[in-house]
Amino acid sequence: MGVYDVGPELVSMIAYSGPSAPAYPQFPATKGLTGAAIRDKRPAVVGDVRADPRYLTAFGSALSEIVIPIVDEKTGAVAGTIDVETEQVNAFSSEDQKMLEECACIALPLWTVTRS
Numbered sequence: 001m002g003v004y005d006v007g008p009e010l011v012s013m014i015a016y017s018g019p020s021a022p023a024y025p026q027f028p029a030t031k032g033l034t035g036a037a038i039r040d041k042r043p044a045v046v047g048d049v050r051a052d053p054r055y056l057t058a059f060g061s062a063l064s065e066i067v068i069p070i071v072d073e074k075t076g077a078v079a080g081t082i083d084v085e086t087e088q089v090n091a092f093s094s095e096d097q098k099m100l101e102e103c104a105c106i107a108l109p110l111w112t113v114t115r116s
Contacts, residue, residue: 002058002083003107006038006069011081022058032056037067038078043097047090058083064091070104072112079111 002016011034013025029038033054037044044067049055055065062085070080082100084092 001085004034004081004083005111006078006080011035011038014080018059020059024056024058027056033065033067034081034083037069037081041069041071041076041078043068043101045092045097047092049085059085061087063087063089066092066097066100068097068100068104070108070111072108074112079108082107 001018002022003014005012005014006029009029010026011029011031013022016022024032027034029035033044033046033049033052033056036054044054044065046052046055046065049062049065065083065085068082069078070082071077072079082104084100086092
């Protein structure tokens with residue numbers, strides 16, 4: 001799992017948990033499933049990343065990924081993302097998505113405080 005800051009051009013890792021650091025601690029805001037979540041301002045959920053050309057390999061063993069954008073409701077901008085990957089295919093349920101979206105709402109003040 002990773003938490004990322006979204007800037008105008010770059011996405012930068014703030015924190016992660018897992019067996020190792022993601023392959024891309026910083027990457028263009030237009031790349032990968034994260035780029036899709038930023039552009040669409042809605043979650044990107046992929047049950048099998050091997051079949052999705054947008055997938056930007058973070059961990060070689062990942063098979064499923066969910067990216068939740070943290071959207072500033074005042075500005076409409078995506079301030080950050082929560083990104084979870086797993087070695088299981090079709091791992092994320094609608095309940096998982098809802099829980100992570102709630103986490104994103106709770107985390108939003110961390111971005112608005114630091115950017116004020």
